[in-house]
Amino acid sequence: MLQSILFLLLLVAAFGFFAWQVRKIRANILVGRERDVSGNAAERFQKTILVAFGQQKMFKRMTPALLHLVVYVGFLVINIEVIEIVIDGLFGNIFGFHRALKFLGPVYDLLMATNEILAALVIVAVAAFWWRRNSNPPLKRFTGPELRLWPKMDANIILYVEVALMLALFFMNTADLKLHAMRGEDLPGTFPVSNLLVGLLPTNEGTLHVLERLGWWIHITGILLFLNYLPSSKHFHIILAFPNVWYSRLVPQGQFSNVESITNEVKAMMDPSFVVPPAPTAPDGSPLPPAPFGAKDVEDLPWTNLLNAYSCTECGRCTSVCPANLTGKLLSPRKIIMDTRDRMEEKYNSPLIFRPNVYGAEAKHEPVTDLMEATLLRGKVTPEELWACTTCNACVESCPVNINPLDSIIEMRRFLVLEESAAPNSLNVMFSNIENNGAPWAFSPSDRFNWADDLFAAEKAGATAVA
Amino acid sequence: MADLAARNESPEILFWVGCAGAFDDRYKRVTRAFVRILEHVGTKYAVLGLEESCTGDPAKRAGNEFLFQMQAMQNITTLNGYGIKKIVTACPHCFNTIKNEYPALGGDYEVIHHSTYLQQLINEGKVGVTGGESFKGRRITFHDSCYLGRANNIYEAPRDVLAALDADLVEMKRSRANGLCCGAGGAQMWKEAEPGKKEINIERTEEALATLSGKAEALANLGGVETETSAPGPHDLQGSIIAVSCPFCMTMMSDGVKNKEQESKVQVFDLAELVASAEGINA
Numbered sequence: 223m224l225q226s227i228l229f230l231l232l233l234v235a236a237f238g239f240f241a242w243q244v245r246k247i248r249a250n251i252l253v254g255r256e257r258d259v260s261g262n263a264a265e266r267f268q269k270t271i272l273v274a275f276g277q278q279k280m281f282k283r284m285t286p287a288l289l290h291l292v293v294y295v296g297f298l299v300i301n302i303e304v305i306e307i308v309i310d311g312l313f314g315n316i317f318g319f320h321r322a323l324k325f326l327g328p329v330y331d332l333l334m335a336t337n338e339i340l341a342a343l344v345i346v347a348v349a350a351f352w353w354r355r356n357s358n359p360p361l362k363r364f365t366g367p368e369l370r371l372w373p374k375m376d377a378n379i380i381l382y383v384e385v386a387l388m389l390a391l392f393f394m395n396t397a398d399l400k401l402h403a404m405r406g407e408d409l410p411g412t413f414p415v416s417n418l419l420v421g422l423l424p425t426n427e428g429t430l431h432v433l434e435r436l437g438w439w440i441h442i443t444g445i446l447l448f449l450n451y452l453p454s455s456k457h458f459h460i461i462l463a464f465p466n467v468w469y470s471r472l473v474p475q476g477q478f479s480n481v482e483s484i485t486n487e488v489k490a491m492m493d494p495s496f497v498v499p500p501a502p503t504a505p506d507g508s509p510l511p512p513a514p515f516g517a518k519d520v521e522d523l524p525w526t527n528l529l530n531a532y533s534c535t536e537c538g539r540c541t542s543v544c545p546a547n548l549t550g551k552l553l554s555p556r557k558i559i560m561d562t563r564d565r566m567e568e569k570y571n572s573p574l575i576f577r578p579n580v581y582g583a584e585a586k587h588e589p590v591t592d593l594m595e596a597t598l599l600r601g602k603v604t605p606e607e608l609w610a611c612t613t614c615n616a617c618v619e620s621c622p623v624n625i626n627p628l629d630s631i632i633e634m635r636r637f638l639v640l641e642e643s644a645a646p647n648s649l650n651v652m653f654s655n656i657e658n659n660g661a662p663w664a665f666s667p668s669d670r671f672n673w674a675d676d677l678f679a680a681e682k683a684g685a686t687a688v689a
Numbered sequence: 690m691a692d693l694a695a696r697n698e699s700p701e702i703l704f705w706v707g708c709a710g711a712f713d714d715r716y717k718r719v720t721r722a723f724v725r726i727l728e729h730v731g732t733k734y735a736v737l738g739l740e741e742s743c744t745g746d747p748a749k750r751a752g753n754e755f756l757f758q759m760q761a762m763q764n765i766t767t768l769n770g771y772g773i774k775k776i777v778t779a780c781p782h783c784f785n786t787i788k789n790e791y792p793a794l795g796g797d798y799e800v801i802h803h804s805t806y807l808q809q810l811i812n813e814g815k816v817g818v819t820g821g822e823s824f825k826g827r828r829i830t831f832h833d834s835c836y837l838g839r840a841n842n843i844y845e846a847p848r849d850v851l852a853a854l855d856a857d858l859v860e861m862k863r864s865r866a867n868g869l870c871c872g873a874g875g876a877q878m879w880k881e882a883e884p885g886k887k888e889i890n891i892e893r894t895e896e897a898l899a900t901l902s903g904k905a906e907a908l909a910n911l912g913g914v915e916t917e918t919s920a921p922g923p924h925d926l927q928g929s930i931i932a933v934s935c936p937f938c939m940t941m942m943s944d945g946v947k948n949k950e951q952e953s954k955v956q957v958f959d960l961a962e963l964v965a966s967a968e969g970i971n972a
Contacts, residue, residue: 474840474842476836485793545872546883552883610883614874619867634752653748653751663713667742670741672711673706674721
């Protein structure tokens, strides 16, 4: 009875606390600008099934894809056992039952067996992940100035917790198996891994009972604590990857967003009869301050880009294929995404444990400590990073959860150019060439047709071959 | 186009030349090659001539949305004025912009990149790529343009065109969706690169040359262990070709080949030039 009450309190506290943290993050995401994500439910559904549930884009790299698949499927299957643990924890002690799902019979056997095998494989996969990150030198995509201090620690904490949870599971099952065996009873379920471990435990019934309970409590408490760690961690991707893929862009990757306010201005310039739609107003009818062109800070970005920032698991596939980054330039698409999250949590709500990254000497700009002056563009992302982008879409293509760093880069370039006139000088020359000559190079527009001059000089017969 | 319109005729396709195709000396040869192909197969085509203006692609990607939309609206007015339905262009940047970004501003056209158009001509048997220069046995590698490939998912059309040449086609390790940018997109063409260890076009050219010489394959077989850094690959580079389908890629890869002092051995050609040569109509 006492155990049930304790468990109920723990459960309510954990989920309540989690909901409170998620609300903070939701509020952060919703400070972003509107972006039309309506329609096309069928296409979005298909994308979510393939990319999020089906891990489609992970399989561009086989080794990590298989390791990740083990942890992912393990997570899904072990969660079925968590349901049983919750039922047992709430009612088992009161009504005197144990292992509530045993009525499933052979299915239960299969479930438990799958569970144990996956749990063992998870430990193997996690060990491999740990090695890839912490060996000397680590895998290249796990390096870079944005992946030190907290992000590095966060990644390792996740791996340690996952191993601890799996070990608790084995502890619980092994003790339970031995307990039942000693009492001459049959434990429902099949436990291929725990069966091998039975010999390691003492043969005292009282101790075994305590060990079984200990394993049980550590496993479920660990899961509930981990749940509340997620909002502070890159591991939050296990939840947000799904909505993030759902809301990802369905248009061709080469199609950049259209700025409607500019469309209206241009139309008004070109056609005097064009009626500019009224500016949006606040609910009380007062005019809203005009939104800046492009993005200077997080609230200027579309909310989907802010959701992107919370869905990022910092794997660095984007940065590892970025041509600018590959050739030693400052741009790292992952850093842009991580900076966006850091900035949201610095300016708005922050979950309990989260620590923004600190770049130190590599920041390449004066640290802006005054919160009022700081923005995403001032103190986090530098123009040098933004101007190094070739808009090649390699980062977008590579992201396993359809994050689009390029979209944010272009929004910030728009701010630099349209609000601050802060484009590199050579680009200003290009702009004025287009404006004056209709071409990005300094050529006379009257020479545009010269290419055709000597085209058919040899066969002058058809004098107007080219209309 | 104005001439055709004056005669109250409309073309089958409008060939959008693009700024590089009109002004860049190297890419003008591509423009001419493509026009020769159009003439050769008897397509009724037109060009805008002096009425064409920059699509606004570099402006948009550099963040100058205002200038982009001014350019777009101006071009859309011209195109709609002539009632244009179908546009073919040899520039993936023009292609992407007109195809994907003009519709929201009132410009709806069927837009085709010349690689797709050439593929169609070959499939229809209109271009047989015989009678001219033979590419048999020559090693060709295709450099994917970002704005054709990742941006618009066109990977096979240029390869189909090259396959028709009967050449020895070799793929770089980073190709198709994993292709590496030439370094000129996103308005990089018009500015100095940010400080780094290397220029992007050099990185890409090195990959192309290693692939053409067979060094990349040889290295892969050795498990990536390079025993002697300057060791030549099993294939002689003489006569090899880097095929491109974008004016920016053309400039960047040509510069890269020059930088590596291989211009006497390796040539950079656009698909249209290769087809015209194979057809014996490239002057």
